[in-house]
Amino acid sequence: MEYFLQQLINGLTLGSIFGLIAIGYTMVYGIIGMINFAHGDIFMVSGFIALMSFMILGIAGVTWVPLALALVLVIAMIFTSVYGWTVERVAYRPLRGSFRLAPLISALGMSIFLQNYVQLLQGARSKAMPPMIEGGFTLMERADGFTVDLSYVRLMIIVATLVLMIAFTTLIAKTSLGRQQRACEQDKKMAALLGVNVDRTISLTFVMGAGLAAVAGCMYLLLYGVIDFYEGFVVGIKAFTAAVLGGIGSLPGAMLGGLMLGLIEAFWSGYGSVEGKDVAAFGILVLVLIFRPSGLLGRPEIEKV
Amino acid sequence: MTGAGAATPLLEVEHLTMRFGGLVAIDDVSFAAAPKEITAIIGPNGAGKTTVFNCLTGFYKPTEGRLTLRRDRQALLLERMEGHHIAVKGGIARTFQNIRLFANMSVLENLLVAQHYRLMTASVFCVAGLLRLPGYTRAERRAVDKARAWLERIDLIDRADENAGNLPYGAQRRLEIARAMCTDPVLLCLDEPAAGLNPRETAELNDLITGIRDEFGIGILLIEHDMSVVMRISDHVVVLDYGCKISDGTADFVKNDPAVIRAYLGADEEEQIAMPAGTPADGSGPPGGGEARP
Numbered sequence: 001m002e003y004f005l006q007q008l009i010n011g012l013t014l015g016s017i018f019g020l021i022a023i024g025y026t027m028v029y030g031i032i033g034m035i036n037f038a039h040g041d042i043f044m045v046s047g048f049i050a051l052m053s054f055m056i057l058g059i060a061g062v063t064w065v066p067l068a069l070a071l072v073l074v075i076a077m078i079f080t081s082v083y084g085w086t087v088e089r090v091a092y093r094p095l096r097g098s099f100r101l102a103p104l105i106s107a108l109g110m111s112i113f114l115q116n117y118v119q120l121l122q123g124a125r126s127k128a129m130p131p132m133i134e135g136g137f138t139l140m141e142r143a144d145g146f147t148v149d150l151s152y153v154r155l156m157i158i159v160a161t162l163v164l165m166i167a168f169t170t171l172i173a174k175t176s177l178g179r180q181q182r183a184c185e186q187d188k189k190m191a192a193l194l195g196v197n198v199d200r201t202i203s204l205t206f207v208m209g210a211g212l213a214a215v216a217g218c219m220y221l222l223l224y225g226v227i228d229f230y231e232g233f234v235v236g237i238k239a240f241t242a243a244v245l246g247g248i249g250s251l252p253g254a255m256l257g258g259l260m261l262g263l264i265e266a267f268w269s270g271y272g273s274v275e276g277k278d279v280a281a282f283g284i285l286v287l288v289l290i291f292r293p294s295g296l297l298g299r300p301e302i303e304k305v
Numbered sequence: 306m307t308g309a310g311a312a313t314p315l316l317e318v319e320h321l322t323m324r325f326g327g328l329v330a331i332d333d334v335s336f337a338a339a340p341k342e343i344t345a346i347i348g349p350n351g352a353g354k355t356t357v358f359n360c361l362t363g364f365y366k367p368t369e370g371r372l373t374l375r376r377d378r379q380a381l382l383l384e385r386m387e388g389h390h391i392a393v394k395g396g397i398a399r400t401f402q403n404i405r406l407f408a409n410m411s412v413l414e415n416l417l418v419a420q421h422y423r424l425m426t427a428s429v430f431c432v433a434g435l436l437r438l439p440g441y442t443r444a445e446r447r448a449v450d451k452a453r454a455w456l457e458r459i460d461l462i463d464r465a466d467e468n469a470g471n472l473p474y475g476a477q478r479r480l481e482i483a484r485a486m487c488t489d490p491v492l493l494c495l496d497e498p499a500a501g502l503n504p505r506e507t508a509e510l511n512d513l514i515t516g517i518r519d520e521f522g523i524g525i526l527l528i529e530h531d532m533s534v535v536m537r538i539s540d541h542v543v544v545l546d547y548g549c550k551i552s553d554g555t556a557d558f559v560k561n562d563p564a565v566i567r568a569y570l571g572a573d574e575e576e577q578i579a580m581p582a583g584t585p586a587d588g589s590g591p592p593g594g595g596e597a598r599p
Contacts, residue, residue: 176417176424176445183407183418190405193362194419195392195488 040236
């Protein structure tokens with residue numbers, strides 16, 4: 001029981017991070033129907049930006065952790081959003097209206113470019129950061145000394161994700177920008193005829209996705225304390241899997257898929273083998289795709305006439 | 306001979322030509338549409354009516370010709386404008402032959418999207434919207450009020466929160482017109498608004514369209530096969546055939562123009578055209594349009 005609880009906490013944390021990144025994949029897919037393979041690398045870039053901001057703030061003498069954290073989050077979100085915007089502007093917009101595979105190939109190229117760019121600038125070795133937030137609650141203790149810990153970092157990740165999800169859902173459902181995005185998702189030409197600036201809406205979608213990935217990047221750095229130039233690929237593929245699992249194009253689906261994937265990984269590593277966790281995650285993806293091709297919450301594609 | 310107020314037309318189409326490769330869809334068509342008037346564009350299937358609309362609304366770049374819209378004493382060249390500028394700066398709104406509502410959004414939201422331009426400015430890119438600042442809430446309340454007023458008018462106020470895709474066909478047509486009107490256009494382009502409507506719905510539609518003309522004083526361009534609609538409500542009729550303009554004038558003039566009768570092929574069609582003079586709209590099949598009810 002205690003062991004189960006601990007794995008549940010671990011799974012939820014990991015799942016939150018996957019979920020935040022998966023939203024970026026799912027939103028971009030929803031609005032322009034392409035998989036943004038560079039999204040994982042945007043996440044990686046945000047990790048480096050967060051690391052650098054921590055260092056700079058440390059030198060500048062900002063040592064009060066909550067303040068430093070808040071500043072780092074804001075800085076990372078701003079800079080990562082600029083990356084997201086630039087990627088769309090440089091690699092995808094010129095190819096809009098081209099054949100379907102063109103932006104996909106461009107995305108792969110962008111992914112390779114970002115990896116090498118970071119590798120060149122930051123070196124190939126992983127960068128480590130001392131833990132910023134230590135300690136936590138001990139929820140339970142077993143007779144043999146095994147404790148169930150909810151560290152402050154994990155708690156913060158889960159809470160931050162929850163808050164962001166609520167804010168984000170409100171944004172999509174209630175604000176004018178959200179309405180605009182949903183309109184573009186359904187019929188871009190009609191939206192343009194009603195005066196919606198479609199190009200700007202798509203740019204904002206990328207910016208929002210990158211912003212969420214930036215939060216995920218900061219959280220990831222705080223949780224594991226290391227980041228390297230290749231991190232984005234693995235985590236990106238996992239988050240993409242989460243988006244597909246939940247039903248690509250669906251926002252709650254992305255979050256649900258992320259959480260499920262995190263839990264599967266945590267429990268598989270806890271009860272099975274750590275080496276087999278990726279096999280388990282992708283195995284379940286295959287099963288879901290066989291029996292529910294549109295994902296858990298996705299709507300089946302209906303051909304428009 | 307033209308029914309349009311020749312002094313200051315709202316829209317001037319001059320020598321419009323649209324070629325797709327070797328196919329000439331529109332061949333040197335010129336006409337004008339006046340404000341506060343309903344200008345109908347009629348013609349057999351394939352005459353190029355919808356192509357004219359597509360050129361006006363930026364879907365196609367005309368091969369040749371000039372499209373001038375006069376708004377606030379400014380002359381705008383539509384063929385040089387892109388995408389959303391045509392709606393925002395030009396003030397042109399249109400509906401489609403096959404309805405293009407946002408089917409997965411609510412009826413009310415469909416009308417709000419059309420007003421987003423003002424809302425976006427008020428919400429400073431959604432920042433104020435998320436924080437619910439007073440300026441934004443006021444702008445949004447105004448937008449919702451306007452949308453509700455339109456829903457009252459088209460008799461859909463009770464279904465405001467339903468998905469637009471679930472509405473019956475006739476209601477979807479009315480909603481599409483209301484949505485176009487929510488962009489505050491100066492020129493409203495309606496592409497076969499009566500297709501697939503029953504006689505009662507068609508009569509309601511006539512009232513809606515003439516009501517819009519009289520109340521808002523905007524120009525309306527109307528493509529329609531249903532002659533009971535065209536002859537009853539239009540102030541000015543332009544007839545196209547094979548991409549060329551063959552007649553232009555008031556409904557009565559066009560109805561008796563031999564060129565038009567010839568284009569509509571033979572005596573049967575002559576009856577079709579003459580039909581609505583006194584008889585009530587019976588919704589008989591328009592030439593070629595047919596019952597499009599899904």
